[in-house]
Amino acid sequence: xxxxxxxxxxxxxxxxxxxxxxxxxxxxxxxxxxxxxxxxxxxxxxxxxxxxxxxxxxxxxxxxxxxxxxxxxxxxxxxxxxxxxxxxxxxxxxxxxxxxxxxxxxxxxxxxxxxxxxxxxxxxxxxxxxxxxxxxxxxxxxxxxxxxxxxxxxxxxxxxxxxxxxxxxxxxxxxxxxxxxxxxxxxxxxxxxxxxxxxxxxxxxxxxxxxxxxxxxxxxxxxxxxxxxxxxxxxxxxxxxxxxxxxxxxxxxxxxxxxxxxxxxxxxxxxxxxxxxxxxxxxxxxxxxxxxxxxxxxxxxxxxxxxxxxxxxxxxxxxxxxxxxxxxxxxxxxxxxxxxxxxxxxxxxxxxxxxxxxxxxxxxxxxxxxxxxxxxxxxxxx
Ligand SMILES: Cc1ncc(COP(=O)(O)O)c(C=O)c1O
Numbered sequence: 001x002x003x004x005x006x007x008x009x010x011x012x013x014x015x016x017x018x019x020x021x022x023x024x025x026x027x028x029x030x031x032x033x034x035x036x037x038x039x040x041x042x043x044x045x046x047x048x049x050x051x052x053x054x055x056x057x058x059x060x061x062x063x064x065x066x067x068x069x070x071x072x073x074x075x076x077x078x079x080x081x082x083x084x085x086x087x088x089x090x091x092x093x094x095x096x097x098x099x100x101x102x103x104x105x106x107x108x109x110x111x112x113x114x115x116x117x118x119x120x121x122x123x124x125x126x127x128x129x130x131x132x133x134x135x136x137x138x139x140x141x142x143x144x145x146x147x148x149x150x151x152x153x154x155x156x157x158x159x160x161x162x163x164x165x166x167x168x169x170x171x172x173x174x175x176x177x178x179x180x181x182x183x184x185x186x187x188x189x190x191x192x193x194x195x196x197x198x199x200x201x202x203x204x205x206x207x208x209x210x211x212x213x214x215x216x217x218x219x220x221x222x223x224x225x226x227x228x229x230x231x232x233x234x235x236x237x238x239x240x241x242x243x244x245x246x247x248x249x250x251x252x253x254x255x256x257x258x259x260x261x262x263x264x265x266x267x268x269x270x271x272x273x274x275x276x277x278x279x280x281x282x283x284x285x286x287x288x289x290x291x292x293x294x295x296x297x298x299x300x301x302x303x304x305x306x307x308x309x310x311x312x313x314x315x316x317x318x319x320x321x322x323x324x325x326x327x328x329x330x331x332x333x334x335x336x337x338x339x340x341x342x343x344x345x346x347x348x349x350x351x352x353x354x355x356x357x358x359x360x361x362x363x364x365x366x367x368x369x370x371x372x373x374x375x376x377x378x379x380x381x382x
Contacts, residue, residue: 085216098244128203143156209237243277298372332351
């Protein structure tokens with residue numbers, strides 16, 4: 001039987017592998033703490049759950065939803081961008097998605113022809129690399145380094161690649177490093193992409209997971225002509241990973257192309273989930289602040305323990321990840337295996353985020369602080 005050749009270039013999704021390892025360890029009776037995948041352990045607000053349930057009483061709740069999303073959710077997203085970021089959006093500049101992963105995948109055929117380049121950061125959330133490959137586009141991996149606060153140096157991208165690039169994907173706050181974008185960088189990259197006719201996409205999955213003293217920042221605040229788009233999600237801000245609900249906002253031409261792909265390959269999300277998402281955006285922002293404080297405490301706790309163990313890390317204040325250096329004389333695979341076998345701690349090896357990260361690993365702060373403390377304290381000093 002013959003299957004798509006392009007699949008040969010793609011590995012099994014790394015968290016699927018980790019899930020299998022974890023299942024075997026649990027079966028063998030090992031006491032473990034999973035700090036690998038970024039799946040929040042915090043509860044979903046009751047009002048969101050109640051809205052999900054009560055929306056099943058609405059007429060036609062079980063039928064195909066509108067492809068672009070229900071108007072109630074689109075207007076809630078417009079209000080959110082206006083109030084939180086001061087960005088004005090029209091209805092045709094908003095598209096509801098089945099999670100941001102769907103949007104990241106579908107933006108490739110929406111924008112790229114076969115053989116076009118997509119500039120992506122290295123390391124990164126690997127969907128930016130695998131989706132272009134699946135659709136016959138070519139990912140160009142631009143290194144992002146700690147010494148440059150994990151922001152790409154745009155002048156380092158070869159001119160011949162720039163000429164063939166249609167799309168530039170960035171992700172701030174960043175997975176896996178926890179780095180943040182800033183005004184100067186956003187302005188620079190918007191202008192870089194505009195001059196070269198490249199569509200810029202910020203994956204803003206962690207936009208609200210920043211240190212509790214800080215305000216969230218959107219790329220669209222610095223894109224006055226609205227040439228770019230931002231792909232967002234309810235997964236991390238509202239602990240709704242399993243709901244599968246996200247959105248794309250920004251340039252209406254790009255949004256429309258994305259809708260064209262979406263309407264041909266999938267449908268809208270279940271309407272009660274869309275109502276629940278609209279409810280999430282209407283809630284007092286204190287619930288977001290509360291979550292941010294919890295992540296701050298976990299981040300500080302983990303950083304202090306790592307320091308005491310002589311494990312170096314990028315001193316970030318955003319996303320719920322800590323990007324750590326593997327101690328000397330280990331590869332990331334060896335060290336992550338040691339953490340599992342000796343201390344029962346599952347983390348994500350750096351090479352799951354790209355081929356430059358063999359000396360890093362990622363800790364996800366999506367478990368209770370007491371567990372984080374208990375397990376990390378077990379690690380020996382390096
Ligand atoms: C950077 C980044 N983007 C997107 C996603 C996917 O989020 P969603 O649940 O909205 O598909 C993740 C999930 O971990 C992520 O880390």
